[in-house]
Amino acid sequence: MSLARDVLEACKSRGLMVATAESCTGGMVAAALTDIAGSSAVVERGFVTYTNAAKREMLKVREATLQAHGAVSEPVAREMAAGAFAHSHAQIAVSITGIAGPGGSEHKPEGRVCFALAMAGAPVTSETVEFGALGRAQVRQAACDHALGLLLRAAQSQP
Structure with missing residues (x-):
């Protein structure tokens, strides 16, 4: 079985809808x-918010957060997940923002990806994963798989 199929089955059996906020x-x-x-x-829906303007307009990420922390940060990931949750009818929202490469910087290297999860009745949680300089396609796939894993665990934690 695929991870995506597992997510769908876990959510469907619990009557949960999902929203995604992806960069x-x-x-x-x-x-x-x-x-x-x-x-x-x-x-339920997905938001592709590749630019800071899209993050602000579609998910209500605050300019102050973007300025203080940069787009690739846990605070921005948390606001993205909260925004996707607030602007959807989903019970679980996941967000992803990172540097797929090539490139990066000393402070934000290629392969750094920040994730957040928003669910009803729970605080928004976030984490950063350093996938390393695997190459653009591999970082993006690893980030996708990690987000699916977060969704699966979130769904399984629901009654």
Whole structure:
């Protein structure tokens, strides 16, 4: 079974809908889920917010947060997840923002990806994963898989 299929089954059995807020993955999480027939029972919507303007306009990420921390940061990931949750009818929202490469900087290296998860009745959680300089496609796929894992664990934690 695929991770995406596991997410769909876990969410469907619990009556949960999912929203995604994606930057460096460009919609890969939503695509992985919607590649599977029957995903409309679980996937509520996806936001691809590649630019800071899109993050501000679509997810209400604050300019002050972007200025203080940069787009690739846990505070921005948390605001992205909270925004996706608030602007959808989903019970779980996941966000992803990172540096897929090539390149990066001394302070934000290639392969750094920040994730956040928003759910009803729980604080927004976030984490950073250093995938390393695997190459753009591999970082994006690793980030997609990690986000699917977060969704699966979140769904499984629900009654």
